[in-house]
Amino acid sequence: MLFSKEALGNLGSIIPGEDFLESGIYPEKVYEAMLSIPEVAITIIFASLFLGKKIPGFKKIWKIAGPQVAYGQTVSLGQYVVGILLAIFALKPVFDLPSMAGALIEIGFEGGPGTAAGMRGTFEALDFSEGASIALGLATVGILSGVITGIIIVNWGIRKGLAGKAKKSSDLSEREQKGLYSKDEEKSAGELSTRSESIESLTVNFLFIFVAIGAGMVLLKGLLLLENTTWGPAYDIEIIKHVPLFPMALLGGVATQMLYDRFIPYKLIDKKVIARIEGFALDVLIVASLTTLSISAISKNILPFLILAGAGIALNLAAFFLLAKRVMPDYWFERAVLEYGQSMGMTTTGLLLLQIVDPEKETPALDGFGYKQIMFEPIIGGGLFTAASMPLIAQFGPVPVLIGTGILFAIWLSIGLFYFGKKDNKGAQS
Incomplete structure (x- = not known):
């Protein structure tokens, strides 16, 4: 980021005789390529979210993950309510930002950097291109503040005796504290699900991701066709037109996994390999997003940015x-730190905090979170409603969306x- 067009480039432009730095150290073609990477990477991530995972029935999801579903939905919708209220009473009248800015808190915080970067095309289509940089900036601030405040919360909880399964930092080796393996420690990135002389296992797992993306593209095209032949021309309403591919790819991934479980008797999808693909795509997405982040867009809107x-x-x-203890009385602290990390922009932050308070995964927090994602991610926190929130505000105005989310x-x-x-949950903490 420091060597990008927006950082080093701006510095070079104010130094006499240093015009060669105006584009940073990256050639213009590289910069243009990086602009397109986030949308591709976020689609891969969302398409693979549920691949390799057994999708349980609704009753099991509701029983284990219900409290976390209720908490996550409440926080996400609360971010819309607060954001839209700010847009109506401050951001639009005082700073002349469009009402769509009311969706930026949820897109940046609950959606995270992937969602913020992946929606760049939607921002541009709605003539709010600076919103993409503001949303990504919010996601970055959310991640940093989430880690800092999360560690403070965890230490407070351990002192208060709220995290009975917590692992003290003194119990961790220096390498574990740094997140590193020792040289002689075995590390498995996944198992071979096919014989390499026939086809590489990595290729097969990528193939299922592409099938999921293809299913999402078909779904998106179908909805777009429906819009163009029904409510679109009849009421001059265009919502699906501005919805990106990635939430549909997530639904395509769910459908692909369900068909795989039903009709394929072989283990072709390996969840560890899928996880490595997700991790690589996320790393590439973050690097490309930060490299193309418009610092000038944030600096021009610094007060609205700080308010949001x-x-x-x-x-x-x-x-x-x-709220957390009142909604999730059963192991509320472990569940809440995990949800807190996600709501601050990154699921990984929540998993990091959970690793400290429940290293052996003895509480239902992680299982509940995993099941919760099946009901949560397709809709909000980067799902269909998140992707459609700005088009909805642009089409109907902030007040109807405020009433609906409220x-x-x-x-x-x-x-x-x-x-x-x-509910009188066994194991509820005082």
């Missing part, structure tokens, strides 16, 4: 301390407080 960032952080902290927020909050919160 402060509101997002405050909302997530308030939800953790005021009603859903109240429903999920009520389910969390008065259904899961009132």
Whole structure:
């Protein structure tokens, strides 16, 4: 990022005789290629989210993950409610930002850097190109503040005795604290699911990802055709037109996995290999996104950026301390730190915090989170509604979307407080 067009390039432009630095150290063609990488990478990530994972029935998901579903939906919808209120009363009248800025907290914080970068095309199509950089900046701030505040919260919880399964840092070796393996420690990136003389296992796993993406493309094309022949011309409403591919690729991945479980008797998909592909795609996405981040767009909107960032952080902290225990009484602290990390921009942050408070995965937090994603990710936190939120605001205005998200927020909050919160869960913590 420091050597990009926006950082080193801007510095070079103000130094007399140093015009050769105006594009940073990257050639213009490399910069243009990096602009297209995030949309491809996020599609691969979302297409592979549920590949290699057994998809359980609704009853099992609801029983194990219900409290985390209610909490996650409440926080995500709360980010929309707060963001849209800020857009109506401050961002638009004071800073002249479009009402669509009300969706930036959820896109940046709950959606994370992948979603923010992957929606660049949607931002540009809606004439709000600077919004992509603001959203990515919010995601970056969310990740950094999530790690810092998350570690503080974890230490506080351990001192208070809220994390009974916590592993002290003194119990970890120096290499473990750095996240490294020793030279003689075996590391498995996955198993061979096919014989390499026939076809590489990595190729087969990529093939299933491409099938999932293809299914998502068919679904998106079908919805677009439906829009163009029904409500589009009839009511001059265009929503699907601005929806990116990645949430549809996620649904395509779910459909691909279900068909795989039903009709293929061989183990061709390896979840460890899929996880490595996801991790690589995420790393490439983050590097490309930060390299093409428009610092000037953020600097021109620094006050709105700070307002949105402060509101997002405050909302997530308030939800953790005021809501989590009431919605998730069963092992609330372990569940809450995991959800907190995700709501601050990165699932990996939540997993890191959970590793400290529940290193042996003895609580239902991780299983609940995994099942929760099946009900959560296709819709919000980077799902279909996240992708459609700005087109909805652009089409109908902020007030109808505020009313809709406000009603859903109240429903999920009520389910969390008065259904899961009132259940006498065994193992609930005081």
